[in-house]
Amino acid sequence: MTLPSRVKLVDVGPRDGLQNEKQALSAELKIGLVHRLQDAGLKHIEVTSFVSPKWVPQMGDNAEVMAGLQRRDDVRYAVLTPNLKGYEAAVLSRPDEVVVFGAASEAFSQKNINCSIAESIERFAPVVSAALAAGIAVRGAISCTVGCPYEGEIAPERVTMVARLMKDIGVQHIGVADTIGVGTPRKVQRAMEAALQVYALDDVSGHFHDTYGQALANTLATLEMGVWQYDTSVAGLGGCPYAKGATGNVATEDVVYLLHGMGIETGIDLDRLIDAGVYISQALGRQPNSRAATALLNKRLG
Ligand SMILES: CC(C)(COP(=O)([O-])OP(=O)([O-])OC[C@H]1O[C@@H](n2cnc3c(N)ncnc32)[C@H](O)[C@@H]1OP(=O)([O-])[O-])[C@@H](O)C(=O)NCCC(=O)NCCSC(=O)C[C@@](C)(O)CC(=O)[O-]
DSSP: OOOOSBOEEEEOIIIIIGGGOSSOOOHHHHHHHHHHHHHTTOOEEEEEEOSOTTTOGGGTTHHHHHHTOOOOTTOEEEEEOOSHHHHHHHHTTOOSEEEEEEESOHHHHHHHHSSOHHHHHHHHHHHHHHHHHTTOEEEEEEEOSSEETTTEEOOHHHHHHHHHHHHHTTOOEEEEEETTSOOOHHHHHHHHHHHHTTSOGGGEEEEEBOTTSOHHHHHHHHHTTTOOEEEEBGGGOOOOTTSTTOOOBOBHHHHHHHHHHTTOBOOOOHHHHHHHHHHHHHHHTSOOSOHHHHHHHHHHHO
């Protein structure tokens, strides 16, 4: 067992979290969330996505949100770009990283981005070339690496296949996503092993939704493989509009509590992170969906 001594967390709350909210939130509020996350020590934040506003109206203020950021040199701001149109709009906002997002399931690919896996790779290829030529980092995400809402269980071989397609077009890093949170530790390890057949340990990350309460266990299971990069979402926000019933990503607060408790550094101030979670949860009219945040907030009250 080789546990990493430091873990990099990418907070995807402003993007993955808020893309699924029914309630419209102002750009100002989203900007306030990003600022609070960076104040809490997050160095990697997924801010928004440049997708069709007809498909995901919640992200229609992408350029406004990016323009309103008070950027820090030591923070990397990432955005999702499904095709060249999205990339060309995104690049005007000066992202540090763009994310192309495919799936290990044909049905999910069709529902989410309206094309087959093969077509998605054709759409990503010019995005990757343009981003790399402009010195912008490129991350790839593979949805449904364990299970799909339309196809059921997904074989690890499909993850390897999509990872190879992504690698062949120059994607530098791959995120292994359990989009609907059906994974359990051994299954998630198998999906991660499948990605590791193509990408090096330093170039993979985990992205686990918590629908069945397994995301922390899945995080630990992959930490034990040496994985040291994870997407997490402040206050457990999130879900994908094309994965009905799936809940948010694992809460950043819960992962930070786990990691710090194991003596693993994150550079994140848990108290300030909890404040960021309270800020966005209040705007949404609910409590943070994080056990650690709830416990520590109760403790603050005495
Ligand atoms: C991918 C598309 C755009 C293809 O959508 P499409 O309809 O196939 O695209 P098209 O090229 O045929 O164009 C149709 C219309 O969309 C416009 N269009 C085309 N592209 C863009 C763009 N980039 N930005 C803005 N507008 C765009 C285009 O200009 C045109 O406009 P019209 O002429 O009808 O007015 C569409 O399917 C879409 O936007 N899907 C939304 C996907 C999405 O955001 N899903 C959620 C994020 S993924 C996720 O959450 C999973 C992840 C990453 O977190 C990991 C996990 O947990 O699994």
